[in-house]
Amino acid sequence: MRSAKGCATVTAMTKGRLVPVLTVLMVIVAVWYLAAIRMNAQWERDQAARAEVTLTLPDLVARTLVQERPVLPAPHQVAVGLWEGLAGQAITSRRSLVWHAWVTLSATLAGFAIGTGAGILLAVGIVHSRSMDQSVMPWAVASQTVPILAIAPMVIVVLSSMGITGLLPKAIIAAWLSFFPVLVGMVKGLRTPDAMQLDQMRSWSASDAQVFWRLRLPSSLPYLFASLKVAIAAALVGTIVGELPAGATAGLGARLLSGSYYGQTVQIWSALFVAALLAAGLVAIVGWLERRTLDRMGLAR
Amino acid sequence: MTVIEASGVSLTFQTADGPVHALKDVDLSIAPGEFVSFIGPSGCGKTTFLRSIAALETPTGGTLRVNGMEPDAARRARAYGYVFQAPGLxxxxxxxxxxxxxxxxxxxxxxxxxxxxxxxxxxxxxxxxxxxxxxxxxxxxxxxxxxxxxxxxxADILLMDEPFGALDEIVRDRLKEALLALWRKTGKTIGFVTHSIPEAVYLSTKIVVMSPRPGRITRIIDSTLPPDRPLDIRDTPEFIALAHEVREGLRDGHGHD
Structure with a gap:
């Protein structure tokens, strides 16, 4: 009875959502096609003028959608590029987007872990020490005002001169971007217990460590999860930026870069879509963990 | 033999607008097993006094002893349990x-x-x-x-700061009855902050009436009610006379303004 009702609600919700979602999607695709035709038309006109032929409009439109190196590839070209990259290769191949995505994902997860750890540790320090509160936060803010594009090549070069290459330099750039939301969220979260809850703890003569593990940390979890969603997306951006400089040959960032070197716009867009799918998947996983944990803790509100 | 002994206890908060005398020269002694209510308008220091007993505030003058110890030591010796206004679960x-x-x-x-x-x-x-x-x-x-x-x-002492303040009348009545039963059964010493006259009279063996600016005790009333108190004791002349006395005490306090 109850599950039947639940099913009915789900269907109604998907029905209610499906129409607007599909409408928006169709509008985007339509605008994309129009833009592709418009942006790629010039090259076709130039070609036609050189060959001294005149193109009819249907011909022009048809040609703009099948160019090898379009200014803006049409959606179906990207779809084909994506499909070939994901499913058309052995996943160990250098041409496989799955392989490149894995290279990026591993550095993203490592950077996310480092960044989250650093953010939480700094937040704990800030909440418990007045001098850290006043000294760390300005530096943390300053670190985020430096453009990551400027920092990334320096990190890569400095670390590689120290003999550190591969995953770690990218992970450090990812951590650089992802520690900040965790830090800000956790400082706020660890301070959520109110005066009464802290007095309660004092009335039991609880130590700082006991207050932390039993009250502050559980209370902060809603803030932590909100921050983690931002942090994991930031970690992915950081990793991709870290893959751009210094001739990286693997990862979605490298794919973007080589695509732009050789005018392979389809390759660029395919890599972009994989990055977007990866980000969506990662945020969804964190969101699922969030719902599960907070529901169980009675904090979901 | 006293559980809580206060003599000349004062507590002054330094604020931007100058010092605030939350408590001034409070003398009080509470014997084991007493049920003591603190009643008065807001700002009279009733909660501050309770928090001082619990070592959540530190008096700036006078001496305060809980089970013969400094409040801080008494807390570490688990002398009291504290019930706040909200359950805080x-x-x-x-x-x-x-x-x-x-x-x-x-x-x-x-x-x-x-x-x-x-x-x-x-x-x-x-x-x-x-x-x-x-x-x-x-x-x-x-x-x-x-x-x-x-x-x-x-803990031998139960300190309660308006524990039923957020509840409706019917639930409060039931909890008050249950609290009295619990007190009789356990023989704890209870300090109870309230701003309800009937609540103070119904529950207490001793009612401490306080008044603000500076926070001080204006009257200490020993209850004449028997320890066994059904809810309808509130309709007896004895109860009404006590409630009247508390009200007088509160009015005295305001006369100083």
Missing amino acids: YPWRTISGNISLPLEIMGFSKADRAERIARVMDLVQLSGFGGKFPWQLSGGMQQRASIARALAFD
């Missing part, structure tokens, strides 16, 4: 888990905790609700759970 812990919290902090063994939790849950008539989460219980039941939590580590 952790949503991620069950009712048993919440009652277990101070016991874990104080380092009781697991078996000891289980035995104590069962005993205090029975005392506040919550047996069988141990596995529930706070949001599954009514406001009154939540406050009973918080009283159980304050009783779990066997």
